[in-house]
Amino acid sequence: MTPQDSITPDNRVSLVGLGPMGLALAEALLAKGHSLTVWNRTPEKADKLVALGARRARTVADAAAASPLTLVCLQDYETMYRVFDPATSALANRTVVNLNSGTPAEARAAAKWSAEHGVDYLDGAIMVPPPLVGDPNAVFLYSGAPDVFDSHRATLASLGDPRFLGADVGLAVLYNTALLEMMFATMNGWLHATALLDSANVSAQQFAELALGWFMPTVVGYASLAERAAALDAADYPGTFGTMTMNLTGLEHIARTSEEQGVDTELPRLMKEIAERAIAEGHGSHSYLSVYEVFRKAVPRG
Numbered sequence: 001m002t003p004q005d006s007i008t009p010d011n012r013v014s015l016v017g018l019g020p021m022g023l024a025l026a027e028a029l030l031a032k033g034h035s036l037t038v039w040n041r042t043p044e045k046a047d048k049l050v051a052l053g054a055r056r057a058r059t060v061a062d063a064a065a066a067s068p069l070t071l072v073c074l075q076d077y078e079t080m081y082r083v084f085d086p087a088t089s090a091l092a093n094r095t096v097v098n099l100n101s102g103t104p105a106e107a108r109a110a111a112k113w114s115a116e117h118g119v120d121y122l123d124g125a126i127m128v129p130p131p132l133v134g135d136p137n138a139v140f141l142y143s144g145a146p147d148v149f150d151s152h153r154a155t156l157a158s159l160g161d162p163r164f165l166g167a168d169v170g171l172a173v174l175y176n177t178a179l180l181e182m183m184f185a186t187m188n189g190w191l192h193a194t195a196l197l198d199s200a201n202v203s204a205q206q207f208a209e210l211a212l213g214w215f216m217p218t219v220v221g222y223a224s225l226a227e228r229a230a231a232l233d234a235a236d237y238p239g240t241f242g243t244m245t246m247n248l249t250g251l252e253h254i255a256r257t258s259e260e261q262g263v264d265t266e267l268p269r270l271m272k273e274i275a276e277r278a279i280a281e282g283h284g285s286h287s288y289l290s291v292y293e294v295f296r297k298a299v300p301r302g
Contacts, residue, residue: 011035013155014063016083017073018045020130021099025073025159028134030054032158039063041083061087064094069152072098077106081113092118095148097156099124103177104170111144111169120148123169125176128160137161143171192258192267199261228289235293237286244291245284248275 011034015026018040026049029036038046039057046056057063064070064087074080077100084091096119098110107123114121122144132138138160142149149156149164156162165171190211197207231237239246255268274291283290 010068010155012037012067012069014038014057014067014070015073016040016060016063016070018042018049019073019075021126021133022073023049024130024133025071025099026054027052028159029155031134034155034158035067037063037066059087060084061090064090067094069095069097069155072096072100074100076100077102077110080110088117088119095120095122095152097122097124097142097152099126101125101176102173104174107143107170107173120145121169122148122152123172125172127176127179133159135160139163141165141172141175143167144169188267192264195263196258196261199263231289232292237283237290237292239285239287242287243285244275244278244288247288248272248279251275 013029013034014037015022015029016039018026018038022040023045026036026038030049030052036049036054037057038049038054039060039062040046043056046054050056055066057066060083064084070091072080072084074083077098080098080100091114096114098107098121110123111121122142124143125141126133127139127141128135136157140156140160140162142156142162143165144167146164146167149162153162153164165175193211194204194207198204251268251272255265255272258265258268274294275288278284278286278291278294281294283293
């Protein structure tokens with residue numbers, strides 16, 4: 001019996017795509033003892049992995065045929081189709097876990113494409129940067145058929161903490177988009193606020209000492225957000241601690257101060273306009289959470 005024969009099928013994983021994130025995935029799998037086959041359009045990117053024990057596939061079909069599970073870490077869904085279209089027969093009766101970025105509609109189309117070729121499919125999203133891949137607390141999101149996820153949970157756990165979100169295959173990428181929106185909106189708020197203080201020659205470091213110490217526990221503390229989420233589900237927005245009309249005054253001050261200080265005004269003006277829309281829709285006496293009702297409806301475009 002050869003060493004390859006002694007490897008159980010569940011231990012075999014193939015990985016397609018060796019950008020920075022793909023390389024991190026590969027190293028984590030090798031570190032956890034998986035038999036890893038890799039393919040990349042530029043074969044030289046696999047050199048380090050081969051030295052660590054990975055097998056370099058000559059073609060993407062060879063990579064797919066080598067394992068019951070193929071992880072895909074390419075630029076987008078269209079790239080996935082382009083790469084795998086010549087190799088669909090090798091994917092039949094196997095599982096593909098796609099870790100590309102895109103939209104829920106693209107995820108559902110990929111699941112349909114997979115079903116047409118006899119492929120079990122999960123859509124996924126990586127919620128950490130490459131250096132954290134492999135950490136047991138690194139969050140990975142998955143959606144699709146529950147039995148497919150259960151079959152490969154142990155392997156996926158080698159990459160981090162696998163969170164299964166449900167049978168709707170579009171959920172992983174939708175969660176990913178929502179979480180990234182939170183990140184970018186928070187970062188933009190922090191950066192704009194820091195620019196305001198910079199206009200008065202206050203350093204970012206000096207501002208951060210006060211601002212982040214106030215912001216994190218007061219505004220985005222876990223318990224606070226969890227309690228507020230329940231209010232969103234119940235559409236319950238009492239203005240006990242401040243109404244939307246009161247908050248609009250603060251937003252107007254931010255916009256006017258930004259203009260006075262020579263700082264970009266686009267973001268504060270947008271926030272002010274959103275508050276004005278909420279008031280126009282009847283939420284003037286409600287709390288700032290009532291902006292949620294504005295966000296739930298797309299704005300008609302002329």
